[in-house]
Amino acid sequence: MLPGFKLTLGFxxxxxxxxxxxxxxxxxxxxxxxxxxxxxxxxxxxxxMASYRLTFGAxxxxxxxxxxxxxxxxxxxxxxxxxxxxxxxxxxxxxxALPTAVAGITLATLYSKNGWIGxxxxxxxxxxxxxxxxxxxxxxxIGLPFIVRTxxxxxxxxxxxxxxxxxxxxxxxxxxxxxVILPMLTPALITGFALAFARALGEYGSVIxxxxxxxxxxxxxxxVIMGELDxxxxxxxxxxxxxxxxxxxxxxxxxxxxxxxxxxxxxNNLA
Numbered sequence: 001m002l003p004g005f006k007l008t009l010g011f012x013x014x015x016x017x018x019x020x021x022x023x024x025x026x027x028x029x030x031x032x033x034x035x036x037x038x039x040x041x042x043x044x045x046x047x048x049m050a051s052y053r054l055t056f057g058a059x060x061x062x063x064x065x066x067x068x069x070x071x072x073x074x075x076x077x078x079x080x081x082x083x084x085x086x087x088x089x090x091x092x093x094x095x096x097a098l099p100t101a102v103a104g105i106t107l108a109t110l111y112s113k114n115g116w117i118g119x120x121x122x123x124x125x126x127x128x129x130x131x132x133x134x135x136x137x138x139x140x141x142i143g144l145p146f147i148v149r150t151x152x153x154x155x156x157x158x159x160x161x162x163x164x165x166x167x168x169x170x171x172x173x174x175x176x177x178x179x180v181i182l183p184m185l186t187p188a189l190i191t192g193f194a195l196a197f198a199r200a201l202g203e204y205g206s207v208i209x210x211x212x213x214x215x216x217x218x219x220x221x222x223x224v225i226m227g228e229l230d231x232x233x234x235x236x237x238x239x240x241x242x243x244x245x246x247x248x249x250x251x252x253x254x255x256x257x258x259x260x261x262x263x264x265x266x267x268n269n270l271a
Contacts, residue, residue, distance in 0.1 A: 031241075061136060070146075074155055096145050111210060130211065134212075
């Protein structure tokens with residue numbers, strides 16, 4: 001017999017409070033030690049503003065790119081049989097298992113001036129190491145598995161009869177994909193996008209090595225926060241963290257509303 005609703009609800013509230021709500025409340029409480037003027041000065045200083053633009057811009061772009069390529073990877077893994085498929089499928093999870101510091105060192109080694117890839121790009125005028133392009137590549141690397149693993153099971157569960165019915169009615173392959181398959185995958189794609197975007201916002205280890213930590217150019221917000229913590233300025237660090245929390249919450253709430261609307265739209269269309 002499974003435990004009753006009251007017991008499981010109580011455990012859920014206790015666990016979420018202990019793991020999520022109390023740490024978040026502590027961040028806001030520590031920030032309250034600053035005056036409004038000090039808080040505003042901290043969150044709007046040039047280094048912070050530059051880091052917001054880079055962090056949110058690169059995270060959004062990386063998540064969007066991963067939606068496109070993650071869908072392709074998931075499609076290949078589900079719809080085709082080929083030699084080495086299991087190896088490729090396992091490689092998708094590599095960013096999950098690889099420590100972020102190791103990922104950062106690996107990417108920096110590959111894209112540095114003398115790296116395996118970097119020494120081909122440098123003569124073309126494409127510099128990745130210690131640039132914003134490097135930040136984008138690092139965030140794309142760590143976000144891809146979220147899209148693939150979210151879309152893959154939905155693709156596996158799609159009823160082939162729906163595609164066959166659309167084809168029998170005269171739809172070509174592209175029409176079947178756009179009008180039958182893609183609408184069913186959209187909620188999963190939105191979920192994967194939200195997960196990849198959220199992971200990219202808080203990424204630190206894989207970025208710091210390839211970005212070079214150049215103020216006003218390649219510093220992401222978590223690096224700026226770590227800099228304030230290194231100087232033992234906990235008030236400024238938590239102020240920047242509060243800004244990240246608020247922006248992240250609003251964006252993720254918007255994505256969840258969009259996902260809810262998409263599910264409702266698809267349900268009404270099927271009905």
